[in-house]
Amino acid sequence: MTEDQRFEDAVRQFADAIAANFATRIPAQPEDQLKAPVRDLLEACGGIWGIEAASRTEVWAEGGIGRPDLGVTAGGLLCGHIELKAPGRGARADRFRGRDREQWERFKALPNLIYTDGSEWSLYRSGKRVGDRVRIADDVSDEGASGLRAAPVRKLAGLLRDFLMHEPVTPRTARGLAEFLAPLARLLRDEVREALDREDSAVRRIADEWRGVLFADAGSAQFADAYAQTVTYALLLAQFEGAENLRQAFAVDALRESQHDLLATALDLLENRPAREELSMPIDLLQRAIEAVDARVLLARRGRQGAFNPSQEVDRNPWLYFYEDFLGAYDAALRKNRGVYFTPVEVVRAQVRLVAELLRDRFGKSTGFAADGVAVLDPACGTGTYPLAVLQHAADEARERLGSGAVPERLRDLAGRLHAFEILVGPYAVAQLRLTQRLRELGVADSNPLVYLADTLESPNVPPNVPYSVLTGPLTRERERARAVKSQTRIFVCLGNPPYDREQRGPDAGGERRKGGWVRHGDAGLDADPPILEDFLAPVIEAGDGVHVHNLYNDYVYFWRWALWKVFDSTADAGIVTFITASSYLSGPAFAGMRAKMRELFDELWIIELEGASRGARKTYNVFQIQTPVAIAI
Ligand SMILES: C[S@@+](CC[C@H](N)C(=O)[O-])C[C@H]1O[C@@H](n2cnc3c(N)ncnc32)[C@H](O)[C@@H]1O
Incomplete structure (x- = not known):
């Protein structure tokens, strides 16, 4: 028998098996009546084309959206999935309604997925149909092999072959x-x-x-x-x-x-x-x-x-x-929600250069970031663009002033006082990757970047209340190290692009704790100090402008308050804060307390307004893909 004949034979057996299952009227989900015939068909196909094909039922608890009915392996590796529908439902996944639709919205992610009701077959890759939909009979569950049509059966061979031989297409960018x-x-x-x-x-x-x-x-x-x-x-x-x-x-x-x-x-x-x-x-x-x-x-x-x-x-x-x-x-x-809009490198470099100038001109640190004892922190580091720019600037400065030989030693020293916090694991991992690579390129192979997976706005005072175990040890240590930076390390320069997101929920919104963390809510307990955000709020309320304070409930405001606390309040010392943030704090009654606090703490303050409004009548270019005007402050 030729391959084609063997395939046609397998499909005939498949169709008859389904018709027999439905004829016996044993109560079962209609999809379940298809399972065994589809598995047998795939195994037969594997035999014909020399592929070791097997399928397993995906076990899933009742209630959820779950998984497609069958997971299929080829040569022992998962190659795709098959979702079975009751006969007559068809295989047009993109036309389904209700629960099937919800399911499709999730299954769209799958890289290699067949939908079939036994008679109609479609192959989807990442939500897009590949090739034609194939209808091999009006209803195999009723007619069995006698209802099969020859041309579509040949097309089904192509569809199944394509499915079983699927290799993930790996992106090149x-x-x-x-x-x-x-x-x-x-x-x-x-x-x-x-x-x-x-x-x-x-x-x-x-x-x-x-x-x-x-x-x-x-x-x-x-x-x-x-x-x-x-x-x-x-x-x-x-x-x-x-x-x-x-x-x-x-x-x-x-x-x-x-x-x-x-x-x-x-x-x-x-x-x-x-x-x-x-x-x-x-x-x-x-x-x-x-x-x-x-x-x-x-x-x-x-x-x-x-x-x-x-x-x-x-x-x-x-x-x-x-x-x-x-x-x-x-x-x-x-x-x-997390404000993940990364900062154009030109903006980052400009801020870093301005800080280096101030370090030299106002604080007598002639080698800028490469000078001894200048501890730096980016409290919302994303994928690490600011720490990278700081490293690069210090490397250039050290090379120019002290010679190339001095670079690795100066950078090793800087790596030990260049801290960064990030709350999301993804950017945290990318920041680790980029900074480790850059340090290696700059001749520092033995130093790990001080990037912490941490919530900046979490309390600096309360130690993690978790039992230590061998398994969770490094995670607990990481959290403690981040807390030690918050409570003990003297930070000289705090810089970055903190998240911007205004709280949209009403005061009674339930669910997860409202944003702002320790800055807004303080530590629990009767003898705890009031939350540090009070300094921004109280003057506004005292001035009778309490109706406006909701504008302060914004991530960027919490980060400003935190940075002022970290660099000045917590040490009563000198330092530099530079952030690019939304510019709404520059005017308006809600921010009077914030501006007063800044005036109190800073000897000098420069604001570079970058505009970027796209909502009002006068639209201006924004350095980010957002609609809120922004400003750099230093
Ligand atoms: C506007 S992005 C800054 C990106 C960074 N400057 C860059 O260019 O890669 C803000 C970052 O702050 C992080 N973030 C948000 N809330 C945070 C929190 N409470 N603690 C630490 N990081 C936070 C976000 O995940 C996001 O990566």
Whole structure:
């Protein structure tokens, strides 16, 4: 028999098996009547085309959106999924309604997915249909093999072959990679969220441990998000650090060896066996996709070129916008909520240069950032653009004034006092990657960047109240180290681009704790000091302008208050703060207290208004892709 004849034979058996199942009238879900015939058909196809094809039923608890009915492996590796629909429902996933529609919205992320009701077949890749829809009969469940049509059956052979031979197409640019990984990370996040709703879930047990160690306030949504981003970025970093493959033990080893201890521990914890099994589908998909990424090709290629920032830096550094692109595709609302709009390098460099001038001219530190004892902090570092610019500036300064030989030693010293906080795991991992690479390039191989996965606005006073365990040790230590920087390290320069997001919820909104952390709410307890934001609020209320104070409930205002506390209030010493933020604080009654506090603490203050309004009658260019006018203050 030829291959074609063997295939036609297999389809005939498939159609008859379905008709027989429906004829017996054993009560069962109609989709379940299709399962065994589809599995047999795939195995038969594997035999015909020399592919070791097998399928497994994806187990999933009742209630959630769940997974496609079958996961299919080819040669032992997960190659795709099949979603079965009751006969007569068809395979036009994009036309479904109600619950099927909701399901499709999630399944769209899958890189290789067949929808079928037995008679109609469609193949989708990442939400797009590939090739034609194929209808092999009017209704196989009724007519069996006698209703099959020859030409569509031949087309089905092509569709199934394509499906079984699928290889992930790996992107060749950083932007492509961001868009490729985002839907898979989203799939993982959604499954974690559903797992958290089940009492017996192993994922739920991990959540309790993780929450206690790192972010006490993290609700289910935040935990699910942190889980998905951590696994994605830890695997990516492991791949870039040359892991042999990304199975848990190998990935964790690669991270440990390259000194990314926190991510190694996090991956170990999050991928622990029972949880890994519950989340096998999305994690397998991510693992397979990232294993196929060629780090050398990506690092060598140009990044995104935007009209908005045509700087050559983008060409040299494909990672500059990677996280922004990823988050935009992964969850645009989260991007806005966390204020993840990265800073154009020209702006960063200008701020860094101005600080270096002040260090020299006003504080007598002739080598700027390279001078002894100048501790620097970016409290919202994103992917590390400010610390990178500080390193570069110090390297240039040291080379010019002290000679090339002095560069590694000066930079090693600076690396020990250049701190950065970031709350999201994704940018944190990218910042680690970029800073480690840059330090190595500048001749400092033995120093790790001081980037902390931390919430800047969390209390500097209250130690983490979590039991120490071998597994969570590095996570607890990281949180304690960040707290020590907040409470003990004397910071001379605080700089950056803090998030901008105005609280939209009303005062009684339930759910996760409202934003502003310790700055706005202070420490718990009767003898605790009042929250430091009071200094901004009280003068406004005293002046009878209390109706305006809601404008102060904005992330950028909390970060301003925190930086003033850190550099001046907490030490009563001299220092520099420079932020690029929304400019609304420059006028208006709500910000009178904030302006008064700034006047009280600063001897000198420069404001560079960059405008950028796009809402009113007079529209001006904005250096960010946002609609709010911005200003640099130093
Ligand atoms: C506007 S971006 C700054 C990006 C950075 N300057 C860059 O160009 O890469 C603000 C960053 O602050 C982080 N962030 C938001 N809230 C934070 C918090 N409470 N603690 C620490 N980081 C926070 C966001 O995740 C985001 O990466």
